[in-house]
Amino acid sequence: MNQHDRTEQDRPEQVEHQDRTAERLLGALGRVLRSEQIVADPAVMSGLAHDDAEWAPWQLPVAVVRVESTADVQAVVQVAIEHRAPVVPRGSGTGLSGGANAITGAIVIDLSKMTKIKMIDPVERFAVVQPGVINDDLRAACAEHGLWYPPDPASSPWSSIGGNVATNAGGVCCVKYGVTGDYVLGLEIVTGRGEVARIGKRTAKGVAGYDLTSLLVGSEGTLGIVTEITLRLRWQRPAEHTVVGYFDSITDAGVAVTKIAEAGLTPSALELVDRQCLEAVDAWKNMGLSADADVILLARCDAPDDAGAVEAAGVAAAFDAGGATWSAATDDQEEGDALFAARRLAYPALERLGPVLTEDICLPLRQVPAMLARIQQIAVDHETTIANIAHVGDGNLHPLLITPIGDEPARVRAQAAFADIIAGCLELGGTVTGEHGVGVLKLNGLASELSPVVQRMQADVKAALDPYRILNPGKAIAPVDNPEGDT
Structure with a gap:
């Protein structure tokens, strides 16, 4: 708008x-x-x-x-x-x-023209990049050295590392391997005083002073502008086994997720895609995924050697215990890649149907089935089409609220549903954003989530690092009265 x-x-x-x-x-x-x-x-x-x-x-x-x-x-x-x-x-x-x-x-x-990969060090296992480097381009460059950069948001073919740092982006692999912030060793930034500073380290350990690097990660450009990033890398992982489960209801799929956690399993990816997403992908790419399931769970297991097959079998058993109508495991990498490609295509496929308002809530795993059921009821209550994709292995749900183009009443209903989803998430002990950031869409939800004391602490940090109040104002932190000392 x-x-x-x-x-x-x-x-x-x-x-x-x-x-x-x-x-x-x-x-x-x-x-x-x-x-x-x-x-x-x-x-x-x-x-x-x-x-x-x-x-x-x-x-x-x-x-x-x-x-x-x-x-x-x-x-x-x-x-x-x-x-x-x-x-x-x-x-x-x-x-x-x-x-x-x-x-x-x-x-x-x-910052999109700052696209240099300045260094990949295979001994120390880190990379130094400018913020405009595209996520998938970095991953491809690391692979040439037998290395791997794990964070892989669904937008990895298009999103930049600087943007990933700004929101502390996660992705498909984060259930096992963590989010962007787990891999940021150091940053070069331009501060709110117009100075250039290097923060962080390139050593395996280091506790000298406050952890300013972690403070900047996820701050959405409100505390400094990132101009260079030093990223931790891993060795390439073993070949993956892919597990697929079909479910008749989204709540059954949620139960299967808790069964995996109860079994002590940590797949390298665990994703949920519902029928509306599958039908949108099929209509666009003719992949034939929506014929036999209302909801699909996709998992990957990358334990080495025979342990990968054992882990995949355990995940399939958890799917069955959760009520799967069908499940199967495969070590065919090409087949598994095709299934996960469908997951990545879900959002752009839905965008072809009309405006999509995207949620980004994250909940404790035991609350995932209850929240999925609430989302279904909210869709009914507000007469709003809500599709669901999720990094469900770590409780990060992405309800997608779809409205017809130019339908103003539908937009109003969708925004009311958006607010109800946030309220329901907070009631169940969740957070308003897992990886997309607060931006401007989640400011009201953030004010509900954080206590006034915490809101004041964040405002004080902002005032200290942005004394002229120029860095991306109105984003990322809940608005409070001007802190003392603001200029």
């Missing part, structure tokens, strides 16, 4: 002031960047002023700047400080919470 920065209520003097401010800001940017790096055409900026979050508000910025180096970013931040202009960092624009959405008077810093 584009909220234009000029409305009928704008007074002429306000418009004139905005124009003068924009003119001065553009002039200052022109003195530190090449002209071809600065985009001020509204038609072009409109495609770069927001991410993929449906119905998250955004406005046209003053400019989008296509930075190519840390020095560029520093120069832009220093201009922003001088003119007290907000800066909004942007990677590939694949976010789903509005974290990269521009506001009036802002400079959008487009």
Whole structure:
């Protein structure tokens, strides 16, 4: 939803002031960047002023700047400080919470051209990359050295490492191997004071001072702008076994997930895809997956040698104990890859049907069946189509609320359903976001989740690291009264 920065209520003097401010800001940017790096055409900026979050508000910025180096970013931040202009960092624009959405008077810093993989060290097992590097490109480069970078969000063919760091993205493998933050050893950042700082380490251990690296990971550009990332790598893992289970109901599939946990099994991936997602993928790619199941669970097991087959058999048994109508395991990598490709295609396939509002709740595993049942009831209560995909192995559910194009009443109902899902998740001990970030879509949910004391602590951290209040304002933390000492 584009909220234009000029409305009928704008007074002429306000418009004139905005124009003068924009003119001065553009002039200052022109003195530190090449002209071809600065985009001020509204038609072009409109495609770069927001991410993929449906119905998250955004406005046209003053400019989008296509930075190519840390020095560029520093120069832009220093201009922003001088003119007290907000800066909004942007990677590939694949976010789903509005974290990269521009506001009036802002400079959008487009980091997508910073795509160098500076180093892959196979001895120390780390990589040094710029923030615009695409996730799958890094994984391919690591594979040439027999190494592996585990975090693999569904958007891995398109999302950037910088964006993954900004939201602490997870993915299919995170149930066993963890999320982005588990692999970030260090960062180079431009601070809210316009300085360049290196934080973190390249050693296996290190506890010198506060862990500023972990603080920056997941902060959505509100505490500093990341210009370089040092990432921990692993050796390539053994070939995987894939396990498939068909279920007649989504709650049965949820029960099967708890059976896996009760059996002490940790598959390397455990994903849920419901019939609506399967039908959308079939209609698009003709994969024939929706013929025999209302819900599919997909698991992978990568224990070495014969242990992988034993683990896969245990997962299949847990599927059966949860009520699977059919289950099977295979060590055919190509067949398994095809099934997981269908999982990754679910979101873009559903987008072809109409606007999709995406949830990102995460719950304790024992609460997954109850939450899935609640989602079904919420869909009925609000007359809203809700499809379900999930990194269900770690309780991270992605209900997808689908509305017909241009149907305003359906949009209103979907947004009410969105709020009810968040409320239900919190009631069951969950969190409003597992990996997409708060952005602007989850601010109300965040305020419900965090106590006032914790909200104040976060605001104090923000005020300390962003003293001029320019770094992606209005995102990631619940709004509170201005902390003392704000300038």
